[in-house]
Amino acid sequence: MARRALAAAFVALAFAVAPGANATTPPPLPSAVSALAPGLLPQGGGVLTFFGLSIYDGWYWSSGRGWSLEQPFALDLHYHRKLEGAKIAERSVEEIAQLGLGNASQRARWGERMRAIFPDVKKGDRITGVHLPPGTVRYFFNGRPIGDIADPEFARAFFGIWLDPRTSRRDFRSKLLNES
Numbered sequence: 001m002a003r004r005a006l007a008a009a010f011v012a013l014a015f016a017v018a019p020g021a022n023a024t025t026p027p028p029l030p031s032a033v034s035a036l037a038p039g040l041l042p043q044g045g046g047v048l049t050f051f052g053l054s055i056y057d058g059w060y061w062s063s064g065r066g067w068s069l070e071q072p073f074a075l076d077l078h079y080h081r082k083l084e085g086a087k088i089a090e091r092s093v094e095e096i097a098q099l100g101l102g103n104a105s106q107r108a109r110w111g112e113r114m115r116a117i118f119p120d121v122k123k124g125d126r127i128t129g130v131h132l133p134p135g136t137v138r139y140f141f142n143g144r145p146i147g148d149i150a151d152p153e154f155a156r157a158f159f160g161i162w163l164d165p166r167t168s169r170r171d172f173r174s175k176l177l178n179e180s
């Protein structure tokens with residue numbers, strides 16, 4: 001029981017942002033991502049931390065400023081901690097629900113798909129989510145494709161976790177979009 005509570009706490013950490021945290025210069029996108037969505041440039045980034053513990057660096061890549069579902073873009077996360085893929089998916093569904101996106105049935109279906117795609121991560125691992133209009137999300141783990149979800153409502157909801165103006169992590173959104 002204590003181990004499950006600790007695992008849940010670490011997942012919650014992945015969504016906590018410390019004000020003022022800044023990521024270093026992003027490494028290049030994996031070649032498979034660049035080939036899939038050419039012309040993406042880093043727009044901004046930051047470090048998610050919780051009580052001084054660094055969870056991951058994140059960068060938003062697009063061909064222009066702002067967030068638009070009409071254009072390809074990528075969200076690139078570099079993990080500093082071990083997290084279970086199933087817990088990442090579970091927390092993603094919770095964040096989507098807090099945004100009020102999708103209905104219960106859709107969120108359950110999206111959660112199942114994410115649990116099937118997201119691997120467990122450890123320090124140094126990288127998950128890159130690429131948005132391909134009109135609404136496919138293609139995931140890469142350490143540069144290798146690991147799965148797609150072709151659903152425009154899911155794409156809006158998933159990337160909304162970080163990029164929607166109503167996100168629970170407005171400081172991190174500002175860093176990703178280079179608004180601060």
